[in-house]
Amino acid sequence: MTRTALTRDAILDSAAHLVKQHGPDALTMRKLAAELGTAVTSIYWHVGNRESLLDALVERTVADLGVIRPTGRTPAQRIASVARALRRQLREHPHLVAMVHERGLTERMFLPAQQALVHEVHAAGLRGTHAAEVVRAVQFQVVGFVLVERNRERAPVQQPAEEELWDTETAEDDPGLARALAGPVDQEKLFALSVRALVEALLAR
Amino acid sequence: MTRTALTRDAILDSAAHLVKQHGPDALTMRKLAAELGTAVTSIYWHVGNRESLLDALVERTVADLGVIRPTGRTPAQRIASVARALRRQLREHPHLVAMVHERGLTERMFLPAQQALVHEVHAAGLRGTHAAEVVRAVQFQVVGFVLVERNRERAPVQQPAEEELWDTETAEDDPGLARALAGPVDQEKLFALSVRALVEALLAR
DNA sequence: ACCTGAACACCGTTCAAGT
């Protein structure tokens, strides 16, 4: 059975698959070669070395990110919709943010979202430095939230169990709060709440 | 010249030094042995293996984190002061958050800050689920911000230069905003602004 | 109890050699 000819794109596809599942560290040239059914050194002919392979992978992924279309009626709603869309994009590529940052492509990657935000902030009547601050605050908020989320999801079982930590006087004083903090985080709800609060306050000043 | 006897603490000190400068990936058992002037295998006798060495390092670092003392008059001010203190702690140990997360110690690490936040949120008159949401929103906000900051600071020169990206119609329409977004981020200011906005809106509802 | 070097399996990368 003749295998398909080894191409740069086939290598990138395979690499993307490995990275998406277990992160960039799990991408070894030898595993990649095994998955492709080729000799390790063949990969070098097509993509240079491991680092330029990752470079190419990041560049392709960033280029393939969909555009961001705001929805909603009020500026606050439309800004929140951009935040949600950005979060969804980032969650689909769990390791992309770190890889993009390491390669100095952060600004390029966020440009579509930033432009959408600028548009909505303008629609809300803001201009100049103030508008820029709002755009950046929302961007930091979304990216930060996704990074924390990702860490939490990768994390193993918490140790000690979260309940034990709140088995204190606070638990008696405010059992509802103790229960809420001991339980798991509803990230979806927390994200919506945080974005709404931030945008609301920033547009109001 | 007789070297000091090799101890578990000396190994942890040396490891902490390497990790603090270049991150956990830069900590190789062989480099560590070289810095300690000992054979690689001696380290194994004292700390087990690389993974348990990192475990011990993380545990020691978390235990040594200072307590968090809120300052300010109003609840909003005191919550913001906790956020600042937490950010300062995390910035002093740039790789700690990720390492703590990987080891399932997140909740334990944030417990002091969380308790301080709970106290202030109570002082602001909130209770139960609502109070818990505010605590978590602030915690996510701070940790997320620090993660983004760290990525930005590690990142190399942006490519393409940020100015080029904003050499568009927007630049003519609102040159103040284009200039602000093309320039570097004042992280200190952005952090203060974001925290103030979030806390303000969360306490107001 | 503490330290050592040899040895193993893994990794990225280079290079001369094949077709």
Next chain:
DNA sequence: ACCTGAACACCGTTCAAGT
């Protein structure tokens, strides 16, 4: 033009052997 295996320097880890 494309692919290969051998070889090198690095890595974490084990183990038998030293004191």
